[in-house]
Amino acid sequence: MQQEAYGEVFLIDKPLEWTSFDVVKKVRNALRIKKVGHAGTLDPLATGLLIVCAGKQTKQIESYMGQEKEYTGTFVIGGTTESFDLEKPVISVADPSSVTLEQVQVAVSQLTGDILQIPPMHSAIKVDGKRVYESARKGIEVKMDARPTQVREFEITRFEGDEIDFRISCSKGTYIRSLARDLGEILGTGAYLKALCRTRIGSFLLSDAHHLPELIEAIKARPHENL
Template sequence: MATGLLILVIGRATKIQDLLMAEDKEYVGSLELGVITSTQDADGEVVETRDASAIDEGQIREAFASFTGDLYQTPPMVSAIKKDGVPLYKLARQGKTVQREPRLVHVYSHRIDAISLPVVDFTVVCSKGFYVRTYAHDIGEKLGCGAHLRSLRRTKSGKFGLERSVTFEELKHGDRRELLGRLLSLPEVSRLRGA
């Protein structure tokens, strides 16, 4: 379901992978009000539907605004976070639900791009560890009608954006010389990061 930017590091750059992954992210997403799924996104099974017809634009804007700045977010069961050494998604596949500790995350900014009820398109800039599908779910709960994430595209990770990205198809079948010319060297990465 998720698409967009994925940073790949090779060679000596693998030493700074954690540093790169810790940077802020920008996502463009779409949520659907009134439909709750088992995974908080369109890949899950519908577990509940609620009437969202009374929700208006003002309520939507207010709900989004309430999820700005520092906030505690409870990770979804379908995630790679481990409980007693076992990834939560494995427990979820067994039909188990366990207590998850809320984690401090940060929403730097958000923008509502379009509202065509029951669908809301948005852009969010957030910290590492932020679950956009939980964001969609929580906005739906705040509105009292529930919601799930319909689509998601990462458009930025730190200073890296889609403008210099390469598709998997280009990576697999593209001209090697051209691809090598598009790679960023470690000094370029340092300059981009302001280091």
């Protein structure tokens, strides 16, 4: 009965190269309960805020997933990759040396507000019951329809050489890798995502999140009967 009544929400700073499921599995094993899930996937090459819910709090996952997200990171112009991030090798597209900050700002303005966005092939979206990244890794192309999304804020915080640092506030279902692709297409140089960190989900902040190793140790130190 105690386990059925138990519920908790963990704010975790997801480590680089970990999948969101890796984090959930680690928390699940530490808690020794089955009912654990996350509220919004972060790609392995992204870091930052991951909300993990346990016990009865898993009922709140959808409400957390629907909240606005904020990200910071770096785009690189002049090339692209099959996945629009560094999961795949970089392919040179065009010399970006003549691109100006004004041109970047104009491109950014076209990608701000209510937009239609085609998700990347290397994503967890399901088409015909299958994750599209599974098809992509087998070399099978899947038709992806554009989806409405909202980019409320798209701020350039640094533009130096071929690198563009950004801060983006956006709705559920927005793919930052797709914004990289679209930015590169508008500029005519190609672009890909070099680094990404999720800093906020709704009112939950990365600054309040736990580092995973310390959290796991704290969970294991609890009396098990209190769960």
